[in-house]
Amino acid sequence: xxxxxxxxxxxxxxxxGTTVADGGLVERAFAAAAAELGVEPGSAEHAEKLAYVRATxxxxxxxxxxxxxxxxxxxxxxxxAFEKAYxxxxxxxxxxxxxxxxxxxxxxxxxGRTVVLTTGFARVTQDAILDALGWRDLVxxxxxPADAGGRGRPYPDMVLTAFLRTGAADxxxxxxxxxxxxxxxxxxxxxxxxxxGGVLTGAHEEAALRTAGATHVLGSVxxxxxxxxxxxxx
Numbered sequence: 045x046x047x048x049x050x051x052x053x054x055x056x057x058x059x060x061g062t063t064v065a066d067g068g069l070v071e072r073a074f075a076a077a078a079a080e081l082g083v084e085p086g087s088a089e090h091a092e093k094l095a096y097v098r099a100t101x102x103x104x105x106x107x108x109x110x111x112x113x114x115x116x117x118x119x120x121x122x123x124x125a126f127e128k129a130y131x132x133x134x135x136x137x138x139x140x141x142x143x144x145x146x147x148x149x150x151x152x153x154x155x156g157r158t159v160v161l162t163t164g165f166a167r168v169t170q171d172a173i174l175d176a177l178g179w180r181d182l183v184x185x186x187x188x189p190a191d192a193g194g195r196g197r198p199y200p201d202m203v204l205t206a207f208l209r210t211g212a213a214d215x216x217x218x219x220x221x222x223x224x225x226x227x228x229x230x231x232x233x234x235x236x237x238x239x240x241g242g243v244l245t246g247a248h249e250e251a252a253l254r255t256a257g258a259t260h261v262l263g264s265v266x267x268x269x270x271x272x273x274x275x276x277x278x
Contacts, residue, residue: 052239052276053213055152055268056206056232058102058223059163061246063145063265064173069133070101076129077122081113101247102225104164104189104196127169134172141177142245144266149182151269158212161186162202164227185210197227200235207235222268224248229256239275241268 060066074097075085083090093112100108105126109119133139149159160183163170167188174180185206189196192205203221213219220239221232224246232240233256242253242261250261260271 051218052220052272053157053218054207054210055157055159055220055222055272056203056237057149057159057161057265058225058228058246059161059170059173060165061101061224062222062228062243063142063149063161064177065140065142065245066134066173067138069130069138071097072133073126073130077109077126080125081118081122098247100227102164102197102223102227104194105166106189107196123166127166130165130169131172134169134176137176139173139176142243142264142266144264146177146179146182148266148268152272153183155269155272157272158210159183160206160210162206163188164196166190197223197225198230198234200231203231203235203237220268220272222262222265224253226252226256229253229258233257239272241271 057063071094074094078090078093083093096112097108106119106123109122113119113122152159165188167190170186170188174186187202187205192201195201203219207213207216207219216236217238219237220241221228221235221237222241222243224243225248229240229242240257240259242258243265244250245264253261262268262271
């Protein structure tokens with residue numbers, strides 16, 4: 045058994061695609077953001093930008109828009125339009141939990157582990173999702189890029205912020221990072237997490253998750269308590 049993966053005390057979980065199913069709302073909200081900046085639906089430019097959005101799922105959304113539109117004022121306009129459109133879709137009831145996600149989080153916490161939920165969205169969007177699911181009290185801490193100095197994934201900042209703020213683990217090797225994108229995996233690797241888990245309920249397939257550093261790949265987050273029991277028996 046790899047000693048680096050034992051005694052996991054802190055689990056940093058992604059939201060959309062990992063614990064939350066949003067039915068492709070990111071792409072729908074991107075369409076609204078692109079329209080705000082005059083990108084014609086069906087155009088080559090639209091297709092190119094959408095491909096980039098898909099490839100960078102998990103990254104801080106403002107960082108994605110900085111890449112796509114260059115100037116800061118344009119990126120902020122696009123991001124505001126994106127967040128507004130996404131929040132409206134969330135309010136419309138388009139967000140649900142990944143089956144078994146809440147139960148998994150509750151089981152992990154009941155076992156004495158600390159769970160933190162993270163996102164690449166802005167705080168206002170994260171809060172809208174938490175409210176829609178009734179998850180405000182599910183975990184002791186939720187983080188967005190702004191809570192970690194502004195740098196989202198693939199930087200390790202949110203994972204390390206969770207580590208520092210919770211004080212749940214005395215070693216980064218006792219942290220597990222779980223998500224559905226390559227950027228989630230990279231953030232875990234860069235933070236020095238002892239377990240970096242990919243799930244197949246979201247944006248990226250197993251090969252991409254493994255290439256980015258996943259130590260384990262699960263069908264969904266519902267299997268996480270069993271995995272931790274296996275690698276970290278009581």
